[in-house]
Amino acid sequence: MIDSLLSQTSEWLRGTGPNADIVMSSRIRLARNLKPYPFSHWASKKQERECLKAVHDAILVSKNLKKSLFIFMHDISDLDKQFLLERHLISREHILHPEFKAVNVSEREIASIMVNEEDHLRIQVMQSGFNLQEGWKVADRLEDELAETLPFAFDNKWGYLTACPTNTGTGLRASVMLHLPALVMTKQISRVIQAITKLGMVVRGLYGEGTDAEGNLFQISNQITMGQTEAETLEHIEGIIRQLIGHEETARKQLVKQNRDLVYDKIWRAYGTLKNSFIITSKETIHLLSMVRMGVDLGVIPNLDRKTVNELFILTQPAHLQRMEGKLLAQSERDAKRAAIIRSRLGS
């Protein structure tokens, strides 16, 4: 079942869409809970089972979610759980206690709905490039349809009720994955992060909370949801992201103008190393892919498309390597397999 994901490119990795040279992807997440049941952490096993069944039933009759994969977490191996995490379809929390948890993955992985995570439903929609509005439209449509059969907990004063008060209100979290190599190289990034944190934004790495910004990838999302309409939340984060894009663009232009050799050196060495390595760690891969992606985005490396680079960020993760090989691999085997896949994808 999960094998079908392995052979396809997730929509958000396509490398297209507005500002795709700097914005890798946009994500909309809606938190919803069912009125009849306590929040997941306080629910009994019986309640969790009933809640899961209710959501599953609603998805089965959904027109928008035809051709979905509905995956029960307790049905799949640890490797497959890790695989779904690497594809950004589930959270770490969803792996730890798989009982009565599930995820529904829509066609081309545009939407994933986690069931019985912190909230009963976490509706997530991913888009390639800077495209929160399209993500919001898809998520809103999905939510509207599910609301026809599911009794979402809503309070006239507080809005949608959620397990954690930071999500109460619209339950909306908008986040954008930005690639900011030039702001990192010119040492402006800490100042930029400080500034946007003061504006109510949260900054994380490629794999969410508690992860480093490896590969110069920064996930930026809104901190609070209460007291704002969805439109206001989106407008606020969009304004900040537009400024960030501007800063990164300026930094890239300056770098190329003032330090052309240095930039070309970093980009081409990274490309040369990826095309020629036989042993490579995940950490080094992400760092080098970041440089190569900048090379593609600046037009320095011709004949290489952004999609190939984006895919490699995910394909070279441990569970993907093992899924492709069809068996568990020791770390040294993964480092060799990773290098082989990179060489093959980069056509060396």
Add this chain to the structure above:
Amino acid sequence: MIDSLLSQTSEWLRGTGPNADIVMSSRIRLARNLKPYPFSHWASKKQERECLKAVHDAILVSKNLKKSLFIFMHDISDLDKQFLLERHLISREHILHPEFKAVNVSEREIASIMVNEEDHLRIQVMQSGFNLQEGWKVADRLEDELAETLPFAFDNKWGYLTACPTNTGTGLRASVMLHLPALVMTKQISRVIQAITKLGMVVRGLYGEGTDAEGNLFQISNQITMGQTEAETLEHIEGIIRQLIGHEETARKQLVKQNRDLVYDKIWRAYGTLKNSFIITSKETIHLLSMVRMGVDLGVIPNLDRKTVNELFILTQPAHLQRMEGKLLAQSERDAKRAAIIRSRLGS
């Protein structure tokens, strides 16, 4: 005049000859002094001038040294002096006090004769690969011819007299430049060097006395010359070099057998980096060229010949870069020029 050297490949860099996969080059050096004059360090300016003229006259009538370049050290720029040093045609000592010093460079740089170095004549013959015998033949023939017109200082008891007693006797120093990456990678090299030092050998780096073995290149020569015939000296060092070649061959085979991925990784990354860098130091270049040369020698890198790699060891040195560019370059300019030349030579 010196420009003509820039466009040709020195004989010893051709990458051919016996055991050329491990032995870069073989060198024979004969120290000779003229009876009428004190050793260079004690000679007056007048005596030095006369000695220089006597040697120059002898070379002018030599049949073996037709088509030579006779270069007066005080006639050339500091850059050109450095250039000759990088080509192994003169010594550091020859640069420090250029007055009344000269060097004669024969066709294809097979023989160079330094005049008024530590000894009045230092006849040096270079060969590609492990070929001391051929070098010795050429040097012996040259010396015989010069002895027809020059009165070499010779004592029936001590042999040829030299400024430093370690050269007295035959005045012969035989040395071999070995590329020993596998003995370095398998950490056997210190033990090997200790052993051959006990057998009366001296171990130096690429640029002689006091230089490190950068690029895994080791220059090995005999320590003493007294009490041995030329044939004995050659036989002794040849036996030791043959053993060293055997050790390196074994180490290479073991490495490939036990650590194929690691070896391929080091070789191909080095090649990829050299083909793709835009800024590179001399030190990094030599290290990477060493790995690439091993790749060529092991048949891992096809379509690249040893001569191209050997030449790059020399062409990427500072004075060569500046000679090619036709002007003095700052270090950052050299690092960029070096990278450009490597990319162009490796055809990327």
